[in-house]
Amino acid sequence: MTNIKHAIAVILLGGLGWAAASAAAFPGKPVRMIVPFPAGGAADAMARGMALRLGVELGQPIIIDNRGGAGGAPAAEAVARAAPDGYTVLFGTMGTQAINPALYPKLRYDVLKDFAPISLTHITPRVLVVRSSLPVKSIPELLALAKKQPGVLTYGSAGSGSSSHLSGALFESLAGVDMMHVPYRGSAPVLMDMLAGRIDMTFDSYTVYEEHIKSGKVRVLGVTSKARMGILPQTPTISEAGLVGYDVSNWLGLLAPAGTPKDVLATLHAALGRAMATPALKQQLIALGIEPTFGSPEEFSSLIRAELPKWAALVKRSGATAD
Numbered sequence: 221m222t223n224i225k226h227a228i229a230v231i232l233l234g235g236l237g238w239a240a241a242s243a244a245a246f247p248g249k250p251v252r253m254i255v256p257f258p259a260g261g262a263a264d265a266m267a268r269g270m271a272l273r274l275g276v277e278l279g280q281p282i283i284i285d286n287r288g289g290a291g292g293a294p295a296a297e298a299v300a301r302a303a304p305d306g307y308t309v310l311f312g313t314m315g316t317q318a319i320n321p322a323l324y325p326k327l328r329y330d331v332l333k334d335f336a337p338i339s340l341t342h343i344t345p346r347v348l349v350v351r352s353s354l355p356v357k358s359i360p361e362l363l364a365l366a367k368k369q370p371g372v373l374t375y376g377s378a379g380s381g382s383s384s385h386l387s388g389a390l391f392e393s394l395a396g397v398d399m400m401h402v403p404y405r406g407s408a409p410v411l412m413d414m415l416a417g418r419i420d421m422t423f424d425s426y427t428v429y430e431e432h433i434k435s436g437k438v439r440v441l442g443v444t445s446k447a448r449m450g451i452l453p454q455t456p457t458i459s460e461a462g463l464v465g466y467d468v469s470n471w472l473g474l475l476a477p478a479g480t481p482k483d484v485l486a487t488l489h490a491a492l493g494r495a496m497a498t499p500a501l502k503q504q505l506i507a508l509g510i511e512p513t514f515g516s517p518e519e520f521s522s523l524i525r526a527e528l529p530k531w532a533a534l535v536k537r538s539g540a541t542a543d
Contacts, residue, residue: 246306246484247280253474254285254299255311256292257378261407262425266342266472267311269504273495278487288405291381291542292316293324300334304479306488310335312475315383318527322535323381323542331528336480337520338489340473341496343511345445346387348458349429349438350421351414359441359461362421366397374400376410376419381542384410386531387423387444387468389538394463414438425470426451426509444468451509473520489517 253271257263264286271282287295296316302308310316317331329335348359356362366373377385380403392399402419404410407428413419414429415437423444432438442458443449446467458466474492476485495501496514505512534540 246487247278249307250281250283251275251278251306252283252285252308253311254287254295254308256287256295256313256316258288258406258408259284259286260411261378262344262427263311263313263407263472265427266344266505266510269501270311270341270474270492270495273498273501274491277491277494289379291320291323291379291385293320293327293329296320296331296335297329299475299477300329302477304336304477304481306476306480306484308477309338309488310475311472313383313472314470314527314531315381317475317524319381319383319386319531319535321528322532323540331524334478335475336478336485337517337524338474338476338485339492339496339514339517340471340520340523341492341513342472342505343469343513344425344427344471344509345443345449345469346384346423347426347429347433347440347449347452347455347509348391348421348423348442348444349414349433349440351417351419352437352439353417354420354439356441357439359456359458359463362441363395363397363462366395366399370398371400373421374402374419376402376404376413376422378407378410378424379403379405381540383468383470384423386534386538386540389540390466390468390534391423391458391463393538394466423468430508449509451507471523475520485517 255264255267268284271284275282292315296310299308299310320327321331356365375388407424410422411428414422429438433440440455442456442461444458448457493514496512502512
């Protein structure tokens with residue numbers, strides 16, 4: 221009996237030693253972060269800033285893998301189908317994790333079953349910007365022009381069904397106006413056409429348009445959140461400018477495939493917390509009108525669950541569809 225107990229103890233200790241070695245070994249190679257938008261957009265900029273610090277904390281580089289289009293669905297699906305070993309993670313957005321289920325009936329991933337949330341990392345309101353040559357300087361003037369020219373004014377978005385698309389669709393719905401939606405594959409091409417004067421407006425991150433707002437190449441009319449942005453104190457919210465109840469604030473965070481070992485998730489979570497607490501990164505984000513944040517996996521999971529019915533109702537009310 222003593223020999224059996226001794227053998228069991230050896231096996232248990234060996235198993236514990238293997239588990240410890242396994243945890244210590246992660247990460248033993250670069251980690252791939254899939255970003256659901258092309259390079260050059262707001263989400264890409266946020267991902268790269270975070271990835272740089274996260275790589276330092278993990279001791280391995282974070283490789284950015286940009287996959288735009290279809291509201292980020294292909295990017296999220298790629299992570300949902302990836303090996304659950306911690307070496308592939310998703311920089312998930314409000315679009316990929318909360319809006320897409322309402323827009324894509326045949327979505328090939330389950331936001332609740334296929335992912336292991338790590339933490340919410342960024343919260344950012346959008347700004348409504350118009351091309352500098354558009355003859356409006358306020359939201360009431362924009363509404364008057366839209367009502368005078370139904371179906372003529374255009375607004376670009378990062379893709380059909382994206383949060384920027386729904387921001388515009390909600391604007392149309394609450395204002396009772398008809399505008400033309402022009403979908404792109406991410407924020408970068410929207411910016412190019414905005415600067416060229418080929419589209420009239422967009423609802424996008426301040427990060428993308430900051431220098432162009434300051435230079436006067438585009439004009440900011442309002443912000444999409446409930447409260448004004450600290451970096452744009454003179455710019456009214458869309459709600460206070462006339463569309464009462466308008467409120468859209470984008471959020472983003474890091475997720476791994478479901479089934480990723482708990483010790484690996486714990487390592488990623490701890491490193492992410494240290495990365496998001498870096499003073500330089502926090503100051504950089506705040507200066508761009510982005511709120512850096514960090515919390516538990518459970519809090520992030522609860523947010524996603526709460527947002528799903530909210531966006532399902534908004535999609536139905538706005539009439540937005542994935543083209």
